[in-house]
Amino acid sequence: MSQPARMTRRTFFRGAAVILGGVALAPAIAACTTSDQPEPRGYDGDPRPLPIPPLYEGEMDGDRRVFALTTRAGQAEILPGVTTPTWGFNGDVLGPTLRVRRGEDVRVDITNELDEMTTIHWHGMKLPAWADGGPHSPIEPGATWSPEWTVDQPAATLWYHPHPHEKTALHCYRGLAGMLLVDDEVTDRLDLPAEYGVDDIPVVITDATFHDDGRLDEEIDPTLGLLGDTPLVNGITNASFAATTRRVRLRLLNGASMRFHHLQRADARPFHVISSDSGLLPAPQEVDSVLLSPAERVDILVDLAPGEETILESVPLDNNFGIPAGENVTDFGFGDSFTLLTVTGPGDNAPEPSAVPTTLDPNAEATPDVGSAVRREFALNTFRINDQLMDMNRVDVTIDHRDPEVWVVTNENSDWPHNFHIHNARFKVLSLDGTDVTEVLTTGWKDTVALPPNSTVELAVEFGWHPDPAVPYMFHCHMLLHEDEGMMGQFVIVEPGQEAALEPMSGRSH
Numbered sequence: 001m002s003q004p005a006r007m008t009r010r011t012f013f014r015g016a017a018v019i020l021g022g023v024a025l026a027p028a029i030a031a032c033t034t035s036d037q038p039e040p041r042g043y044d045g046d047p048r049p050l051p052i053p054p055l056y057e058g059e060m061d062g063d064r065r066v067f068a069l070t071t072r073a074g075q076a077e078i079l080p081g082v083t084t085p086t087w088g089f090n091g092d093v094l095g096p097t098l099r100v101r102r103g104e105d106v107r108v109d110i111t112n113e114l115d116e117m118t119t120i121h122w123h124g125m126k127l128p129a130w131a132d133g134g135p136h137s138p139i140e141p142g143a144t145w146s147p148e149w150t151v152d153q154p155a156a157t158l159w160y161h162p163h164p165h166e167k168t169a170l171h172c173y174r175g176l177a178g179m180l181l182v183d184d185e186v187t188d189r190l191d192l193p194a195e196y197g198v199d200d201i202p203v204v205i206t207d208a209t210f211h212d213d214g215r216l217d218e219e220i221d222p223t224l225g226l227l228g229d230t231p232l233v234n235g236i237t238n239a240s241f242a243a244t245t246r247r248v249r250l251r252l253l254n255g256a257s258m259r260f261h262h263l264q265r266a267d268a269r270p271f272h273v274i275s276s277d278s279g280l281l282p283a284p285q286e287v288d289s290v291l292l293s294p295a296e297r298v299d300i301l302v303d304l305a306p307g308e309e310t311i312l313e314s315v316p317l318d319n320n321f322g323i324p325a326g327e328n329v330t331d332f333g334f335g336d337s338f339t340l341l342t343v344t345g346p347g348d349n350a351p352e353p354s355a356v357p358t359t360l361d362p363n364a365e366a367t368p369d370v371g372s373a374v375r376r377e378f379a380l381n382t383f384r385i386n387d388q389l390m391d392m393n394r395v396d397v398t399i400d401h402r403d404p405e406v407w408v409v410t411n412e413n414s415d416w417p418h419n420f421h422i423h424n425a426r427f428k429v430l431s432l433d434g435t436d437v438t439e440v441l442t443t444g445w446k447d448t449v450a451l452p453p454n455s456t457v458e459l460a461v462e463f464g465w466h467p468d469p470a471v472p473y474m475f476h477c478h479m480l481l482h483e484d485e486g487m488m489g490q491f492v493i494v495e496p497g498q499e500a501a502l503e504p505m506s507g508r509s510h
């Protein structure tokens with residue numbers, strides 16, 4: 001097993017052929033459960049300063065904002081005093097925070113200096129399919145891929161990460177992830193913390209499991225994938241941020257491969273959520289905790305008294321996300337607790353923060369009228385959607401109109417979590433049924449939604465309009481083992497009356 005530390009107590013092994021969520025899996029797999037969570041490595045000394053990924057605003061080429069990214073191998077001190085081989089963008093691990101504005105034309109020149117093919121996807125962007133960076137846009141070693149698009153969506157905290165078919169989990173796990181911020185006129189007018197790295201702080205939450213010598217343990221568990229036992233924030237363990245202001249905006253990204261995080265302040269004080277995946281909420285929401293499944297984001301406002309210390313922690317979900325208890329049920333980590341990030345307050349002279357704005361983005365209030373919309377159903381079951389594994393040569397859905405659609409997504413498993421992400425889209429959650437789990441994040445415009453066992457969500461989905469019969473977009477579970485094992489499908493957007501004419505792997509150029 002890859003994670004001996006996780007298996008110290010109640011270890012058991014499954015038989016040769018097992019039933020998981022109704023689907024027989026072979027060959028033999030092993031899984032472990034433990035309620036005695038070991039102390040993660042790298043959390044026993046003094047905290048280290050939170051690394052802030054460099055802000056990268058690109059260079060203007062005429063009216064086009066151009067970024068240069070290079071994927072490469074490096075090494076990083078993820079654990080204190082230990083060197084870990086990693087992958088990163090323009091550096092050893094993770095990537096710079098890219099910043100763009102609504103209305104801008106952008107291009108990113110991505111050169112792959114790794115020794116294997118990857119792809120880079122702009123998670124949360126509406127853009128042409130050939131530029132989306134899904135599995136049909138390979139960047140071979142030594143090659144450069146240059147997607148171009150026009151930013152045409154509200155301000156949001158998006159991100160970018162690899163998306164090669166069957167390899168996404170490993171490429172992300174090795175360190176390839178970065179934030180992509182969109183600004184617009186609405187954010188210009190709001191009194192929100194906006195000084196990057198000072199009071200506007202990226203918080204990229206991932207995890208890993210390490211060999212004794214510091215190398216990443218890359219053994220993929222057949223059930224838990226690359227669920228790491230050690231949480232990382234911006235690429236290190238036990239991070240601390242020294243605030244110089246009494247209010248900070250934390251842009252929280254769950255960039256983990258498989259782990260959900262139920263986040264709260266250790267002092268149990270409330271905080272304000274101001275945005276969901278696809279942009280600002282109409283108004284702030286005061287909450288005590290927030291649940292992020294892999295790939296989900298929220299921006300939160302945290303207020304601090306001078307000299308105060310507050311700790312962002314991940315705490316157990318009392319309901320285990322609706323997964324029944326029992327010896328034969330996989331432990332997905334919903335009972336784990338972690339200290340993630342210590343934030344210390346400013347000096348005595350820091351001015352008191354103004355009132356939290358009562359209105360954020362009024363345009364985010366309305367839900368599209370879907371009374372006569374096309375409805376499609378998606379049943380998630382173990383590694384399949386609608387009984388099918390991902391096939392790069394198959395188009396699952398063809399959309400030949402500009403209107404919103406209703407996508408009804410059901411998690412048919414009784415003991416597995418899933419979530420659901422749609423490329424080139426944003427959606428409102430119209431309903432969540434079939435579960436008692438109340439922590440699922442359903443607020444605001446989103447691109448990823450969590451699905452407890454047996455639950456169904458109805459989504460009102462708005463797609464970007466870039467008709468192209470040749471190159472598909474993806475919809476998939478963002479638990480990366482599930483995605484890599486086939487829990488993904490393809491849709492194309494075409495002109496009215498047009499049919500899909502898939503050209504696999506044609507997404508490397510226009």
Ligand SMILES: [Cu+2]
Pocket residue numbers: 417418419477478479482483487
């Ligand atoms: Cu899944």
